[in-house]
Amino acid sequence: MRSFVRYVLGVLVTVLILCAGITTLWGWAWGLGLLALFMGAVAARDAWKLQTLHHWLQEQQLSPGYQPGRTWEQVFGRLHSLERRIDENQARRQEAIERFQQVLTLLPSGIVILDQTHRILWCNPAAESHLQVHLEQDRGQSLPYLIRQTEFQNFLDRKPAPDHRCILHRRSQQDISLALQLIPYSAQERMLVTQDITQWERDEKVRRDFVANVSHELRTPLTVLGGFIETLQNSGPLPLATRERIFQTMETQTDRMRRLVEELLSLSRLESQTGVAPFTSIPLSALLSQMLQMASQLSQGQHTLDTQGHFDRRTLLGIEAELVSAFGNLVANAVRYTPPGGQITLSWREEGGEGVFSVQDTGIGISAEHIPRLTERFYRVDQARSRDTGGTGLGLSIVKQIALHHDLTLTIDSQPDKGSTFALRFPAHRLGLPENDPA
Known part of the structure; x- marks a missing residue:
């Protein structure tokens, strides 16, 4: 801006000096004539440039509805239209940015x-x-x-x-x-x-641990079987007692692998289920009879079995095979981890409109730091003791999945050397009518 002002002032000073010189030499008429000619040239140039600007604005179609008029009015009208359009474009861009940010917030x-x-x-x-x-x-x-x-x-x-x-x-x-x-x-x-990706990393870790645990669980019995097969192939005739001991061990390891595969398939099926379990009526007394029979077979008379509560006065609503599996895993754990001479109690009670099935034992108990992880697949408090008792490490994981499928709550209460109590709490909508109720 300052350079433009200096330029204009320079031109004016130059023209005035020329006019003054011509006036001195030839008189006022020549001086004023030169000044008028200069001013006319400047006006003509500005008019030409203004007309050029006007044509350019017209080609841009910035104001298609304008009325013809004097050039300056048209120019200023178009410039005003241009300013308004710029404001409208800025408003639209701002609105688009705000909409984009609103999408990003979601x-x-x-x-x-x-x-x-x-x-x-x-x-x-x-x-x-x-x-x-x-x-x-x-x-x-x-x-x-x-x-x-x-x-x-x-x-x-x-x-x-x-x-x-x-x-x-x-x-x-x-x-x-x-x-x-x-x-x-x-x-x-x-x-x-x-x-x-926190949950993804956790799931990936669970998957890696699962594969590693399955491989480890299968490797031990396969190694035992392979060793005995090699012994039978390469050794001479063996005493009858030795052969019987070998075959008994092979049968035990084979049964262990079979149970592991069955429980893996069962757990996979339970985890893939969607929705809730159907509401099929199941007599609680029939479930108790199966549990007592299972406990008696596993215990072989080494434990005292007891019951508490009125099992013959209630029916449950769910899938019988799954509830048998859940109850059976709790009973099997109680037998496995209770030393000979201990007591196992199966009880049923109703409180606050809900029913509670529990298995209480006088076994080895569990430290508090292990309880939150007991339902993890293959989690064991004592690896060696678990294998000695024949556990696969999947029982409580299966119980957890069945509980989720039936809207049940699994609770665990345990103290080392004092025993444990595992309970499944049934909500009111999973309790049917009493068995003897004709309604």
């Missing part, structure tokens, strides 16, 4: 817009939760300053690319694992996308 993935120095420009609620940041408080803050982990800083410092990914483990109020991806967003901005 995404389960975290979105953070960063500038070239890793400062936060915007983020959605998922990103706030994942990274423990707050947009209103932390806008303009450096994200590496808020998350002081070397691997995260190195990740942001790398050149962004579509395949630029990283796994970040956050140790805050709760452990969380995040999959990060840094995407070029614009010349001055980058987009950080975060996904919570």
